[in-house]
Amino acid sequence: MLFMKGKPEEPKCGFSRKVVEILKEEKVDFGSFDILTDAEVRQGLKVYSNWSSYPQLYIKGELIGGSDIVLEMQKSGELSVIIQKETLEDRLKRLVSSSPVMLFMKGNPDAPKCGFSSKVVNALKEEGVTFGSFDILSDEEVRQGLKAFSNWPTFPQLYYKGELVGGCDIVLELRTDGALKSTLSE
Incomplete structure (x- = not known):
């Protein structure tokens, strides 16, 4: 799940656009939420995740990080490993x-x-x-x-x-x- 500025088809910031591009390159199906549409979610998620910026990528309910971390994980191959472990049942959960x-x-x-x-x-x-x-x-x-x-x-x-x-x-x-x-x- 990607909490981002804008939608995957229309990111509203360069960092969100970069994470969307990475997820598409990795052929990841992902849900998204435009944090610009809900100030309560935008502020609440910062507290919940203890992460002050967007985008925020979650895999299996766990915060992975923002654009810099996702980019580094892609470069190291770690992102592919995390993504490939997910079964359909895990994804649905x-x-x-x-x-x-x-x-x-x-x-x-x-x-x-x-x-x-x-x-x-x-x-x-x-x-x-x-x-x-x-x-x-x-x-x-x-x-x-x-x-x-x-x-x-x-x-x-x-x-x-x-x-x-x-x-x-x-x-x-x-x-x-x-x-x-x-x-x-x-």
Whole structure:
């Protein structure tokens, strides 16, 4: 997971751009979060990681470092070794835990690509819930693997602290019952 300025397709600083380039050279599938979109996450992650700058690269939930460290690890070959050890199950565990509230959806929160994903995004936003997301249309391995991993055949899938909450119907039911926000902040 890369916490960066901007998005991989449009980095907003040279250091973020460099880490994205390295990850692409290494053929790494990675999630990202634009820290410019959420000041609370931007400041909180600095405290959490005890790392004051961005980008920040995490592998298996552990901070690897910023652009200088990632560049050095690539040059030494250490980055390839760390990346290659990850199985699909490890990757899925990492992805579902990459944010306390994590939504696997079609599209992204700004442009959902199905009505069910749109409904869940709207419910979360209306409740003021901060969440990470992953576009399952961007990665067929994750899309298929997550169905088996969660034993849930459809998308979207919402996770809280690495545990499946459910899909659209369950999220909407929790919201109707007034329990969505409390369920995602226990």
